[in-house]
Amino acid sequence: MAFLKVVPLEEALRIVNSFKLKPRVEEVSLDEALGRVLAENIVSPINVPPFDRATVDGYAVRAQDTFMASESDPVELKVIGEVHAGEEPKIKLAPGTAVYVSTGAPLPEGADAVIQFEDVDRKDDTVIVYKPAYPSLGVMKAGTDIPRGKLVLETGTRLGFKETALLSALGFNTVKVYAKPKVAVISTGNEIVLPGEELKPGKIYDINGRAITDAIRELGGEACFLGIARDDEKSLADLMIKGVAECDMVLISGGASGGMRDLTSSVIEKLGRVYIHGIAIQPGKPTIIGVVDGKPVFGLPGYPTSCLTNFTLLVAPLLRRLIGRESEVRKVRKKLVHKVFSVKGRRQFLPVKIEGEKAVPILKGSGAVTSFVEADGFIEIPETVEILEAGEEVEVTFFG
Ligand SMILES: Nc1nc2c(c(=O)[nH]1)N[C@H]1C(S)=C(S)[C@@H](COP(=O)(O)OP(=O)(O)OC[C@H]3O[C@@H](n4cnc5c(N)ncnc54)[C@H](O)[C@@H]3O)O[C@H]1N2
Numbered sequence: 001m002a003f004l005k006v007v008p009l010e011e012a013l014r015i016v017n018s019f020k021l022k023p024r025v026e027e028v029s030l031d032e033a034l035g036r037v038l039a040e041n042i043v044s045p046i047n048v049p050p051f052d053r054a055t056v057d058g059y060a061v062r063a064q065d066t067f068m069a070s071e072s073d074p075v076e077l078k079v080i081g082e083v084h085a086g087e088e089p090k091i092k093l094a095p096g097t098a099v100y101v102s103t104g105a106p107l108p109e110g111a112d113a114v115i116q117f118e119d120v121d122r123k124d125d126t127v128i129v130y131k132p133a134y135p136s137l138g139v140m141k142a143g144t145d146i147p148r149g150k151l152v153l154e155t156g157t158r159l160g161f162k163e164t165a166l167l168s169a170l171g172f173n174t175v176k177v178y179a180k181p182k183v184a185v186i187s188t189g190n191e192i193v194l195p196g197e198e199l200k201p202g203k204i205y206d207i208n209g210r211a212i213t214d215a216i217r218e219l220g221g222e223a224c225f226l227g228i229a230r231d232d233e234k235s236l237a238d239l240m241i242k243g244v245a246e247c248d249m250v251l252i253s254g255g256a257s258g259g260m261r262d263l264t265s266s267v268i269e270k271l272g273r274v275y276i277h278g279i280a281i282q283p284g285k286p287t288i289i290g291v292v293d294g295k296p297v298f299g300l301p302g303y304p305t306s307c308l309t310n311f312t313l314l315v316a317p318l319l320r321r322l323i324g325r326e327s328e329v330r331k332v333r334k335k336l337v338h339k340v341f342s343v344k345g346r347r348q349f350l351p352v353k354i355e356g357e358k359a360v361p362i363l364k365g366s367g368a369v370t371s372f373v374e375a376d377g378f379i380e381i382p383e384t385v386e387i388l389e390a391g392e393e394v395e396v397t398f399f400g
């Protein structure tokens with residue numbers, strides 16, 4: 001396919017949507033569920049708490065026995081036993097009796113209130129009550145926290161510590177979640193070296209490999225960084241073959257343009273098929289979408305901000321579809337802090353930083369790493385618009 005026969009973004013998204021990848025479901029232990037996305041509705045199988053529970057240390061009573069109690073004419077009840085947390089009460093309260101209970105203990109049969117010990121006096125096996133208790137005083141009734149049968153979590157929920165705590169409260173030790181899509185990540189270029197290596201003349205440290213790998217992980221995917229392909233076809237082809245063999249899709253950054261050493265397109269073409277080479281957007285024009293062995297392969301631009309913008313526009317929606325989080329795109333409306341010029345006829349995605357209610361454009365260009373590091377997201381400027389005025393309302397789409 002010829003270089004940069006650019007197509008509209010919609011066409012690129014149509015191809016991404018047509019990829020026949022399906023969400024997979026797996027069961028994981030609750031201990032490994034944090035950050036995963038639920039693939040089932042969770043209905044409470046039990047009442048929480050499972051029994052009427054004392055919320056204070058004190059005396060379980062029949063409230064009606066205490067209705068006549070007053071400072072001047074207290075009621076005396078016979079203490080017939082004790083129930084502590086974790087025990088099953090074997091005692092039943094008859095009229096005129098009380099049972100000592102500790103916080104968390106199940107209420108013995110017949111009792112409907114617990115008076116905290118500070119409010120009574122105890123003499124041998126008698127407790128002296130000075131004011132009436134009402135039914136449910138000092139008691140948390142069974143199911144008042146979570147009733148049995150209640151829908152507590154819905155499929156598509158990302159599990160944070162609150163959700164895992166809820167699952168634990170309901171007794172789930174495993175849970176069904178969407179399997180993490182496996183994504184191979186390849187950086188390309190003779191100039192790229194990994195952090196920790198010596199920075200010889202003409203070399204730069206890898207940015208895109210790290211950025212994409214961790215953006216995938218943040219989204220909930222499993223990223224496999226395969227390393228750096230050198231500027232020769234064999235080096236890239238070897239990593240691409242490994243990527244499609246081991247993963248659900250492959251992302252390559254750099255070499256996406258049509259220069260003498262831009263090999264991504266020709267290598268995909270040799271191993272599979274290129275659907276698109278060039279999208280009518282800025283940044284991110286030199287972008288490739290193809291397939292190898294039935295697996296989607298994306299050639300993202302080498303410029304870090306272009307790479308990350310196109311990852312957000314094209315790859316992130318596919319990953320979200322695979323983990324049941326299609327609707328998880330964060331956008332906010334802010335006011336542009338100053339006037340911006342755009343190129344007529346190019347649909348632009350401009351990185352911006354959010355400062356309070358303002359969107360501050362970052363104009364360092366897509367070759368700068370700080371363009372996306374300092375940015376919270378980007379705004380879209382349609383091809384028909386040349387100028388956005390200061391104070392104009394814009395929609396910011398967050399990176400990642
Ligand atoms: N004749 C033309 N040249 C270029 C055009 C064009 O239309 N005509 N477009 C420019 C634009 S815009 C972009 S974006 C880049 C994208 O090209 P490639 O995808 O082929 O990227 P490279 O040439 O491999 O690299 C571009 C630039 O980015 C640096 N880079 C690459 N990979 C990484 C990485 N993993 N970490 C950090 N930096 C990376 C690379 O060293 C280059 O400086 O093409 C323009 N040229």
Ligand code: MOO
Pocket residue numbers: 281282283284285286301303306307366367
């Ligand atoms: O298209 Mo490049 O991706 O403008 O920065």
